[in-house]
Amino acid sequence: MALTAAAVLAAAVLTGCAGDGDDGRTTLSVGTFGVFGFRQAGLYAEYERLHPDVRITESVIERNDTYYPQFLTHLVTGGGLADIQAVEVGDIHDLARDLGGRLTDLSRAPGVRAGTWLPWKWAQATAPDGRTVGLGTDIGPIAVCYRKDLFRRAGLPTERGAVGRLWAGDWHKYLAVGRAYRDRAPAGTVFTDSAAGIYNAAIHGYPERYYDRAGRPLYTGGPAVRTAWDLAVRAARDGLTARLKQFEKPWDQAYANGRFATVACPPWMLGYIKEKAGDAGRGRWDVAAAPRPASWGGSFLTVPRAARHRAAAVALAAWLTAPEQQARLFERQASFPSTPASYAMPQLRGARNAYFGGAPVAEIFAEAARRAPTLVTGPREQLIGTAFTDVGIAQVEQQGRAPEAAWAAAQQEIENAVDE
Template sequence: MKLSRRTQAVAAVAGAAAFALIASGCSASTGDKPAGSDNPIELTVTTFGTFGYDDLYKQYEADHPGVTIKPTNIDTGGNARTDMFTKLAAGTGLTDVVAVEEGWLGSVMEVSDQFVDLNDFGAKDISDRWVDWKLAQGTDADGRVIGYGTDIGPQGLCYNGALFEAAGLPKDRDAVAALFGGADATWDQYFKLGNEYKAKTGKAWFDQSAFVWNSMVNQLDEGYYTADGKLNVEGNADLEERWGWITQGISDGLSAKQARWDWGGGKGFVDGSFATFVCPGWMLGVVQGNTESGGGDASTGWDFADVNPGGASNWGGAFLTVPTTSKHQKEAAELSAWLTEPAQQVAQFEAAGTFPSTTEAQTTLADEATPNEFFQGAPVGAILASRAKGVVAQFKGPDDSVIQENVFQAVLDRVESGELNAQTGWAEALTLTDELVGK
């Protein structure tokens, strides 16, 4: 497998930095004395996006006198990836606990020796906590567990029931699921309904194309990489077919061409600019947060249906890691283990909509089916549990997130602006993949 120049450089520099740390005699050990009121320590944590940990940090501090948590939250996963690799290459600056996103876990695995083997701190004793594939994702080729799984990303569909009703479409979530085809929902039906909606209202169907594209790609058995780690873009008929679908949708005017992660300060979720939004569990917090930022609330009409065009899909999910540069490895591992316990994952879901990776927490949410007031009383936990059935995350290669963000996302922006069309856009995507990653 050919690694990108970026990945090769990070691996080399990070290895050198780690050697320098060892040679200088710096210790990453806390010592034998446990943290407590007479031995206070500060644990630093870096997350990104919306993790829903604020109340959990306070609870942990209350239950562990002498431990103070200093959190840093970075706005997006892409920026968090840049931050982590920059500090990893420098050999300094990483916090005691660092959240890693599924899309760039492959790059982390190439320098997995720069992260603590959590087996040294009891990972084997709690390995049955997670769904099997999530535990496997966080385990490197040498059997070292370097990440405790937080959430997974089963997908349903967010839709604005008020906009649907105004366009003569059903607003009841069960009827909406049936409208898209239920268990047999297809992207063909999704785009067909989008064109009908556009014809009736003159408005766009989805916010912007890159998220829809990512949803499509994640449904494939193999995406930008094959299961054995080979680059899988050029000559990939499945990708090229889906490229045709999304670029046709753009040509048909179904994209509102919104700015990702901004949506006009959230106003795009309020002013009727688009009616559907692809929603892995963690996006529920994004939808609510941006709707409220844009001046909306539950009355704006967003709902959540137990359906996903093209079938089951996992998009995203994160892990908590402990870099070897941490001077409080034991305590950092204990905090990471506690934050990923089933009870805490349920609390995280309630705060941020992130669907648990532990089987016990998944069962709890499915059984409780608590109505979510913002999403019109939708039992979002039960819906996501339904959407999670049969989901196994796609293998993500070392530069998966680079290809998604710096190749296809960037090219789709240019297609939406009219600079490129379907054919020239695909050619540009292949060129950029070769330039950034290689063949």
């Protein structure tokens, strides 16, 4: 129904919209960071076929830390904006709170229904005044990817159900499995890639992470922060990690070399592993349920109020994020939908990943998505999380610094960020 309404709206809007191209077509611009897959999955071409008066252009900036500051500058000045602008989940709260008035309230858009999205995904882009400034694209429900061949050599179970039961319900059990692996590890291998990966996977399983529901800060020692920190520090000090920084070249090389046996693994990590581990990793990797349901990552589409073709952009954003299109993106890009109706569609129903031993990835990730908590968000969350992972935990893992001193360094970094 949402898809049909959005298509009808688009047709109505565009019929009365003066063309701005040489051929009389209306050009809608989309600004993203990284690859969202809309073009690769053929969605732009499909929309243009359904709406012959529309042309869609896309501008891509590879890294969000470059893209987002530029977007904020344009949003404040009201110039240089695309009709649709993507926003990463770590930025959406501050954007809705501080600059939500410069964005279209998409909760009022024809054809848009809050119930189309997972409740916690919709809530992430909703400001305190009830305005919803972004429509959810993908999400990052967490599983654990593991090397069956290394588990076998360490005397551990290899069947994904049995592996998931080893640590079900508690990340402390995951570390216990890690210590069992360490004691019989194949030469040159360790249990997991990084302490920061454990921290991120663990903390996203709690609804109140850096702030409570009243907006009070918890980053100075709340239960979620302390639990995730202690897990990460224990993993580092017990020699369970490869002491790598994620998304840097040595981490990429470690996949190719079979350096570690497990990694906390949202859906977007599957393609990354396949690319970096290559043919040598085919059939050796598998996917099991994580100890606790959580979601790490994901994005939104927003429509600035200053967009040149605002009404038409709203219609396109609604269409791109509708369940049918999200299912197609999963099939083409492995982006996991934030719309539950997608999970029963042919592209996901029974979907298995051949590279990962035929793992039923849609089933595993859908279960985690349904059970993931609604996260309470607050100011500077992206910077707060980075202070813990890239400053505090890195000092313990990389430099061997005492946890107390590393914690103090992270807190100082957070204080500086929050007071900016």
